[in-house]
Amino acid sequence: MNHWRDNVRTMVPYVPGEQPQEGGIIKLNTNENPYPPAPGVAEAIRNMDADRLRLYPDPSSTALKRALADRYGVGEDQIFIGVGSDDVLSMSFLTFFNSKKPILFPDITYSFYDVWADLYRIPYLVRPLTGDFRLRREDYYIVNGGIVFPNPNAPTGLCEGLDLIEDILAHNPDVVVIVDEAYIDFAGRGKSAAVLIPKYENLLVVQTFSKSRSLAGMRIGFAMGSPALIAALNDVRNSFNSYTMSRAAQEIGTASVLDETYFQETAAKVIRTREQAKKDLAELGFVFPDSSSNFIFASHPRVPAKVLFQELKQRHIYVRYFDKPRINHYLRITIGTDEQMAALKKALAEIIAEQA
Ligand code: PMP
Numbered sequence: 001m002n003h004w005r006d007n008v009r010t011m012v013p014y015v016p017g018e019q020p021q022e023g024g025i026i027k028l029n030t031n032e033n034p035y036p037p038a039p040g041v042a043e044a045i046r047n048m049d050a051d052r053l054r055l056y057p058d059p060s061s062t063a064l065k066r067a068l069a070d071r072y073g074v075g076e077d078q079i080f081i082g083v084g085s086d087d088v089l090s091m092s093f094l095t096f097f098n099s100k101k102p103i104l105f106p107d108i109t110y111s112f113y114d115v116w117a118d119l120y121r122i123p124y125l126v127r128p129l130t131g132d133f134r135l136r137r138e139d140y141y142i143v144n145g146g147i148v149f150p151n152p153n154a155p156t157g158l159c160e161g162l163d164l165i166e167d168i169l170a171h172n173p174d175v176v177v178i179v180d181e182a183y184i185d186f187a188g189r190g191k192s193a194a195v196l197i198p199k200y201e202n203l204l205v206v207q208t209f210s211k212s213r214s215l216a217g218m219r220i221g222f223a224m225g226s227p228a229l230i231a232a233l234n235d236v237r238n239s240f241n242s243y244t245m246s247r248a249a250q251e252i253g254t255a256s257v258l259d260e261t262y263f264q265e266t267a268a269k270v271i272r273t274r275e276q277a278k279k280d281l282a283e284l285g286f287v288f289p290d291s292s293s294n295f296i297f298a299s300h301p302r303v304p305a306k307v308l309f310q311e312l313k314q315r316h317i318y319v320r321y322f323d324k325p326r327i328n329h330y331l332r333i334t335i336g337t338d339e340q341m342a343a344l345k346k347a348l349a350e351i352i353a354e355q356a
Pocket of ligand 1: 083085086087154182209
């Protein structure tokens with residue numbers, strides 16, 4: 001009886017941050033952008049023709065691909081588009097990590113990597129970050145089936161330099177190296193590994209519209225790499241689901257990419273607020289790695305992170321807490337508007353005083 005259970009793929013799934021449905025909360029828990037998407041996005045939605053939804057969308061997302069290729073100075077055959085970077089990363093694991101050798105990623109990192117590895121039965125080895133949450137390049141010199149890490153890292157917010165990334169690439173010419181740049185637009189200019197693509201055929205750079213382009217709700221991500229990598233990704237995707245990108249996603253994504261000024265201004269505002277938040281948190285006694293992303297990973301020497309997390313929630317302020325070894329003293333706080341961050345500072349000051 002019940003033998004169907006023997007054939008079930010059992011998984012411990014990834015757990016995303018809470019998406020509370022009630023209003024009136026300050027939501028700093030899932031690294032969303034506090035500002036709306038580019039004005040052209042609302043216009044694209046207004047101009048959308050319901051009748052055209054009868055028809056399947058362009059399976060190649062041609063217009064969006066062209067806009068991205070122009071924006072990033074690569075060929076259209078160097079762009080792969082997916083349903084958020086989660087989809088792009090998942091397809092990349094399936095496509096490129098098809099070996100018996102373990103793939104490598106840091107111990108403190110995006111907590112979806114081990115889930116995809118388990119899902120696709122990819123062996124993996126975690127390489128612990130240093131005590132101050134830095135990637136050690138030598139950890140990636142061992143024999144492996146591929147490498148993936150976020151830069152800036154999540155949830156630490158730390159950004160590694162291009163020299164480290166290039167060193168890892170130079171030591172690993174026979175595997176695909178994926179740099180997950182979900183937060184790169186908050187790191188300042190010249191940090192993206194995309195400049196290394198012409199030199200390294202095995203480099204895949206993954207980015208998202210969810211953070212810097214304020215489109216988490218639309219689900220758009222993309223990868224840039226050599227035409228050979230992109231062709232392999234397309235073959236796997238087209239063996240899985242060829243119509244991943246809806247008409248709405250394609251039109252909205254294109255409108256977003258075409259407004260470079262708004263994109264730059266919004267990222268700059270988030271960066272300014274982050275730098276002020278660092279000062280405010282330091283004033284309250286918090287310690288944190290020097291974030292290059294749209295969140296700060298902060299720890300208070302006296303008040304446990306779990307207490308802060310719960311107390312903030314009581315006050316309708318949501319941040320993220322990971323009850324995991326090495327990081328359970330930290331809160332990951334998304335950068336909101338100046339007003340939201342001021343409310344956070346006030347609430348934290350109160351909680352810390354109460355816990356004295
Ligand atoms: N990579 C990292 C490091 C992330 O933090 C996230 C956000 N959860 C993603 C990828 C996925 O983002 P999205 O699917 O919204 O593009």
